[in-house]
Amino acid sequence: MLTIGIHVSYSQEIIQIDSLSLKNKKEKDFTEQDTIHLTINDTIKNDSIKKPKKNLLEGIVKRKAKDYEKLDQKKKQLTLYNEAELYYTDIELTSGIIVLDYEKNEVYAGRLKDSLGNYIQYPVFKQGSNVIEPDSIRFNFKTKKALVWNSRTKQGELNIKAEVSKRENDSVYFLKNARITTSKNIDDPEYYFLVRKVKFVPKKKVVAGLTNMVIADVPTPIGLPFAYFPMTEESTSGFIIPTPGQSNRQGYFLQNGGYYFALSDYYDLAVLGDYFTNGSYGLRAESSYAKRYKFNGRVNLRYENNIQGERGFPNYIKSKQYNFQWTHSQDPKAAANSRFSASVNLGSSQYFRQSVNLVNVGSSINNNMSSSISYQKTFPTEPQVNFSLSATHNQNTNTEQINMTLPTLQASVSRIFPFAPKDGIKKGIIKNINLQYNLRGENRINTTDSLFFKPEMFRDAKTGFQHSIPISTNFKVFKFFSVSASANYNEVWTLNTVKKYFSTIENEVVTEDQKEFDAFRTYNFSAGIGTTIYGTFEFGEDKKIQAIRHVMRPNISYSYTPSFEQYYDTYAIDATGNTMQEYTRFENSIFGSPGNNYAQNLGFSLSNTFEAKVTDKESKTDEPKKVMLLNNLNFSTSYNLAADSLALSPIRMSGGTQLFKQKMNVNFAATLDPYAIDNAGRRIDVFNIDNGGSLLRMTSANMTINYSFSSTDFSKNNKGKNEQTALNGGRTDDLFGTSTDLSDNRQSLFNKDDDENNLENNNEWYHTKLPWDFRFAYSVTYNNSNRQNEISSQSLMGSGNIELAPRWKVGFSSGYDFKQKGVTFTQLRFERDLESWRMSFNWVPFGPNNYWGFFIGISSSVLSDIKWEKRSLPDRVFR
Known part of the structure; x- marks a missing residue:
């Protein structure tokens, strides 16, 4: 009984649980073994390993509401009303009303109605990076499943709105009656794809069933039995659909088709091609690369094999053209000293004139191509050493002449002040004495298109080195005059010299190229003194022009250049040997040749600036404002003290100013010669005034005017618009037309910034003001070097754009050549921005680049293949 008593006192429940089995046993039948067995088993089962009860929620619930929070312990519900917010684990939910059932692990969110009966405070459900904006939502925290009504979500460039959405888990959604569009207005898009059933995997793909296109709420017959939309945020490889068309000379074609390779996160590759039914074809490879805080660049390689006419006929022409472009930019943070x-x-x-794939009109007009590749290194020593290695290329597309340097080596040592203390002010003629060392080496090549990268191109290369040590100092005299003096030592090493002699066998002067090392050395000295003079003309503070300020900077210089006759030889010009001609063996040196003319030049220069102080009516403090009248007005000439005739050089005059709130740039220049000319047009040692003429004879002059203005009296910024033209050395504005990239017509013909600024205008028509911009450039050149008294060139070019209504734009580029009496390149542009679509018409009505093209399509790159375009290609004349 003692054992049983202890058992009962420790666990009364055990007896109750096992009471049915104990009723059939008498008390005497209990043994000690039975009692111990029951006690141990029951204690372990009910007391020792009892599991704790699981919490209803897996995390802390943070919530907020504007009106009230209601907690119903009986229903296990928490209600948040008006501007409700709920944060639970990785879920963020905002809505008009939120009901949290923490027993079922479910949350419901819905809208509210305002006093007018309109729905407000739509739910916004965010989990991780996925955001859904439905009318209402029901979500289970435990199963992670959800039902969503009229959900709105954005994945990349696609906006998706579904009537009913079912969320299976974090990565799979099923949608019913979904609208897929790139329009920014997801509730009332201008177009959408209506999909009955959709399987949606965020950031990966959208797999749709029966799909058809709806434009302006009107169903179209455009449809597919199924559709697949890639949703990955990373670049993916894929085919590029070509554009069909017809050319007058080359037949039907497929252009800009190919394959895009998404090679990595740092670089890609697009391979494109064109094919014409007459056998012409073109190939292009385009690649972009970038690494953050390191570098970025782009590579384009183009090749075209163009054919006109039929083989065997006289008009059969075959032309092969190629072009290579590469731009590379290094981030300043990548390396401090290189x-x-x-x-x-x-x-x-x-290439740009005969290419049938019109990349850019402006590139075909420009007559110059240039290149530069350089590496620069700075050694932070004392003194500092700078080193650079570069390769340059300059090509005239008219003459087909090519000048290259492969490579150019430059090195320099920074200025050294040998007589100045390391710390302190450098004052005086001695302390300001400084010197440098500069080295330049070139391997220069002059060739033509036909010999480009052939052995003949390198055979005539010229190589040389130039060493220069400039020494200079400066100091003040009489307090107001600045004096500078300098001397320069120059040494040239060359591997290209010449030898001239009269050959009795060939009976002519023979020039032999010598491929051997040789050198010459030259030096010169110069000094100058100058000052600054200020003058102010006061008119009174009550006048519109209160004062005019005139600043003059006169300068007198002297230069001494000795004659280096030791580097000159003579040769006979005929068989008699009586007539000799002087020459230098260094005349083919790429760094020039030593001069044999002794000269002492006394130079004069005067620069002027004019400013006005005018009354500012817009100023609230009655402070006058400064207006620049002339930015510069410069005069310069020189007199050779060692010359026996024609000692005075022509006077060079140049100037420039900005007018109309600095909108108009005016630049002008003229050359005035004091000497007369003979009947053959040669200068003679007689002053022009003594020959019956004026004091100075104008031999040449030029003037350029550039003016840009707009409806807001502020010029548009078209920077970056004509990148292709800029790469070819042309203008970046639209005076020579805008870009016409046939491989991607989604790009706007106008400034993209204008579209972004006018998004707020919706589609309403303007009432009184139409945004517009206009620019023109005028250039004239006068030539009278030989009494021809003619205008050698004169042209006027203009371009303008006007926005008839928000998203409706027209523009033009044209000009007139007064010398040739003809219209220059002309382009007409029209564009309609349909928000998520774009429609454009581009027309070059006449000339060798006559062209027209019409395009309408979706602006988004995701659906860029949904388009219709028609164009005519320029009728190129190959050679």
């Missing part, structure tokens, strides 16, 4: 950059544009001189 920098690598590249800007390359080389190839056939006639």
